[in-house]
Amino acid sequence: DGGITQSPKYLFRKEGQNVTLSCEQNLNHDAMYWYRQDPGQGLRLIYYSQIVNDFQKGDIAEGYSVSREKKESFPLTVTSAQKNPTAFYLCASSLPTSSGGSSYNEQFFGPGTRLTVL
Amino acid sequence: RKEVEQDPGPFNVPEGATVAFNCTYSNSASQSFFWYRQDCRKEPKLLMSVYSSGNEDGRFTAQLNRASQYISLLIRDSKLSDSATYLCVGFDPAGNNRKLIWGLGTSLAVNP
Numbered sequence: 001d002g003g004i005t006q007s008p009k010y011l012f013r014k015e016g017q018n019v020t021l022s023c024e025q026n027l028n029h030d031a032m033y034w035y036r037q038d039p040g041q042g043l044r045l046i047y048y049s050q051i052v053n054d055f056q057k058g059d060i061a062e063g064y065s066v067s068r069e070k071k072e073s074f075p076l077t078v079t080s081a082q083k084n085p086t087a088f089y090l091c092a093s094s095l096p097t098s099s100g101g102s103s104y105n106e107q108f109f110g111p112g113t114r115l116t117v118l
Numbered sequence: 119r120k121e122v123e124q125d126p127g128p129f130n131v132p133e134g135a136t137v138a139f140n141c142t143y144s145n146s147a148s149q150s151f152f153w154y155r156q157d158c159r160k161e162p163k164l165l166m167s168v169y170s171s172g173n174e175d176g177r178f179t180a181q182l183n184r185a186s187q188y189i190s191l192l193i194r195d196s197k198l199s200d201s202a203t204y205l206c207v208g209f210d211p212a213g214n215n216r217k218l219i220w221g222l223g224t225s226l227a228v229n230p
Contacts, residue, residue: 040222041222042122042205042220042221042222042223043162043205043218043220044220045217045218048217058217088159090161090162106152106164106167107164107218108164109161109162109163110161111160111161112160112161114159
């Protein structure tokens with residue numbers, strides 16, 4: 001079955017530690033995204049990648065880092081520089097947005113990782 | 119002003135009721151809109167894309183009013199399983215940062 005997997009589902013870390021969240025997709029999508037969701041707030045874009053070996057900062061990239069060495073994988077590292085890391089992290093993928101016009105392809109989401117920093 | 123605004127609810131309706139959600143957007147350049155559904159502690163899933171002519175999928179109807187810059191979602195004959203948060207989403211076509219703009223969501227509870 002095609003889809004997006006995120007692991008682990010729940011993650012606990014001590015303050016000051018870096019932690020890497022996994023995101024894998026077998027949908028053959030070029031574009032991948034990381035969002036953060038907090039209670040009472042909408043999804044906020046952390047980083048996105050339209051193609052392998054390229055990625056762009058989203059709205060709240062500070063304290064996070066990513067890599068895109070393979071099409072299927074887009075891991076997110078939450079560094080100790082992130083001041084409020086406890087949140088629900090969602091990874092998504094889509095076919096690439098077209099280079100012209102406004103067409104857009106549906107984003108498919110993974111089940112998410114709940115990170116709690118103690 | 120947020121780029122995409124929704125009434126957070128909660129909307130509490132009995133089974134079988136018809137319920138409508140509205141969403142307003144501020145970026146007149148946005149050309150694509152979507153409704154996603156998110157169950158408690160789960161990931162969002164696409165419910166409907168919103169086309170300028172409006173579209174219908176079973177009990178769900180989505181409409182776009184560009185003049186007034188709002189999008190609506192109508193749910194007829196609501197079921198208990200419709201209880202969820204409904205997220206209104208716009209697409210920002212500007213520049214190279216092609217991204218979705220998410221509303222905060224409208225919570226729906228369908229009661230027996």
